Amino acid sequence: MFDNGTEWIRADFHLHTRADKEFSYLGDDDRFISDYIDALKEQQIKMGVITNHNKFNLSEYKGLKKKAKKNGIMLLPGVELSVKEGSNGIHCLIVFKNEDWISGDTEKINQFLDEVFKGIDNREKENTRCNMDLEHTVKCLDSYNNDYFIMMAHIEQKSGFLKECNGGLITSLSSKKWFKDNILGLQKGRARKEMKKLKGWMGYEIPYIEGSDCKSVEDIGKGNPCYIKIGDGNFDSVVLAFKDNQNRISLSQKKYNHGYIKSIQFIGGKLDAQEILLSPELNSLIGIRGSGKSSIIESIRYALDIAPSTADKEYKNDVVKNLLESGGQIILNLQDDYGKEYKVKRVYGETPHILDHNDKEINISINTILQTPLYFGQKDLSYMDSGYELNLLNKLVGENLSGFEESLRKVNNRLNNDVSKLLDLEEEIEKIPELENSLSDIRHKIKIFEDKGLAEKLIKQVNFQKDKNKIQRINKLITDFYKEIQLLMQSNIVAD
Incomplete structure (x- = not known):
């Protein structure tokens, strides 16, 4: 299921089945499990939790789990439990560790449910509340000494944690150690304003998750998706993801926009017919001294045609020669920044060959695919x-x-x-001081002119000049007009 190490997969933390009274299925009885798993596959859900209302059906769960495993889907047992807080109760999604709560044909989940619903009939109805509030429910679960965790269901809707509890109660509950240790997620948080208030009341954040809360096969996967990053198909890997939720729980699908090595294959040599699948994120090779870690790293370097450093060039070349031997071949399956796949094949002693997804050789450089890969051996970093x-x-x-x-x-x-x-x-x-001095001089001279009446004389002179210009313009107009009259009198038109 996780050949490439940790992987982002779609999860549905709130699934109902035919065992739930609220669930409707009109198909043939013997087709239910197949139809259910097909719906999960169609929605690309690879991890789910069966959370029927106040009920757990072991035989149905085992049938679904077996079919799901064959299709690369992990299903965990759970229950949607209504506890006593609030006017309508609070719905909680309890997820149980399969190995702790189920052993063969026996299980302790219904034993727990019998305990919290003691004396209550019709507990399978959606809104039937158990005898205990959230704190005492946790204490009851802890008494079994088995692993579990809790998520608050549809928190903004009726019977939801945010809908039913006021700020004071939320602040009080979330401050308790038992709450912090066991309440790991909140389902269906939608309004940003409400989420901000919730964070303020709690004083810390826990991840928001999604679940379809399906009431039919057709409803499976409907609504908003969520994703979880796990490396194994078990309860512990899911808990680890919640503990590191900032890096492993997401409401949007993770996309890789960088080139990387998808796998390494060996033909011939000491690792003949071996294939190593790699993650698009961090990969670690762990082993004792002499187990072959350096051999694999050096073979990748050789396939990518990266020259060894001068620090230990001879040693690195000998490592590759010893691994591949005469005629041995290494094949790297690569993906570029755009999701296109390529192969790099290199036989020992020959040049690398690059092939496209159709295994057709193409004339491009490796740097075009992987954007200048970097290589550092142990001695490179210490040299x-x-x-x-x-x-x-x-x-x-x-x-x-x-x-x-x-x-x-x-x-x-x-x-x-x-x-x-x-x-x-x-x-x-x-220049400002110089200009200020000049300005002072000018002002002084103006004052002298004013004292001697020169200002009035200048004004008169300006007016005389204006009159002179006006008289000259009028004189020119009269002269021009006289000339036009003379020409007109001498013309043939006037003579006739």
Whole structure:
């Protein structure tokens, strides 16, 4: 189920089945399990929790679990329990560890339900509340010394944690150690304003999850999806994801936008017919000294045609030769940034060959697919010489340097322009005292002119000049008009 290590899969934490009174199924009895698992597959749900109202049906669960496992789907046992808080009760989704609560044809889940519903009839109805509030329900569960965890169901709807509890009660409950240890998720949080209030009351965050709360096969997977990152199909891996929810629980599907090595295959040599599947995230090779970790790393380096460093070049070449031997071949299955798949094949002693998804050889470089992969062996990281740190930094961020350099040039140009303007402004500022002195001189001279009546004379002179200009324009007009009259009198039109 998890050949490539940890994987993001779609999860549905709130599933009902035909055993629930609220669930409707009109198909043939012997088709229910197949139809149910087919619906999970159609919605690409690979992890689910069966949470019928106040009820657990062991035979149905075992049938669904067996069929689901054959289809790469993990199903965990659970129950949707209504506890006493609030005016309508609170619905909780309890998830049980299969190995602890179920053993062969016996189970303790119904024993727990009998205990919390003691003296209550018709407990299978959706809104029938048990005898206990949330705290005493947790204490009852703990008394079995078996693993479980709880999620609050449809928190904004009727019988939901946020709907039924006020801020004071939520603050009180969420501050308790038993609450923090066991309540790991909140289902169907929708309104941002309400989520903000809830965070304020609780003082911390737990992840929001989703579940279809299906009442028929057709409803499976309907509504908002959620995703969980796990590496094994068991209860413990799910709990681990909730404990590291910021990295392992998500309401949106994880997409990888980088190239990576999907798998490594060996033909011939010491690892003949072996295949190693890799994750698009972090991969770790763990083993004792001499178990072959370096051999695998060096074979990848060789297939990618990355030259070994001078620090231990001879040793690295011998490692590859010893692993692949004469005629041995390594095949890397790669995926680029756009989701396209390629193969790199290299026979020992020959050059690499790159093939597309149709196994057709194409003439491109490996760097086109993996965007300049970096390789560091153990001795590469421990080998220090002059300029090593700078070279290492250049390898790690070198592909981004061109963009940084261009941005730096633009900033430098703007800085030069601003400094030039500042210097010009400084020169103008230095001229201010000189200009102020000149202004004082001018004002003094104006005052002298005013004292001697020169201002009035200048005004008169300006007015005389205006009159002179006006008379000259009128004179020119009269002269031009006289000339036009003369020409008109001499014309043939007037003579006739």
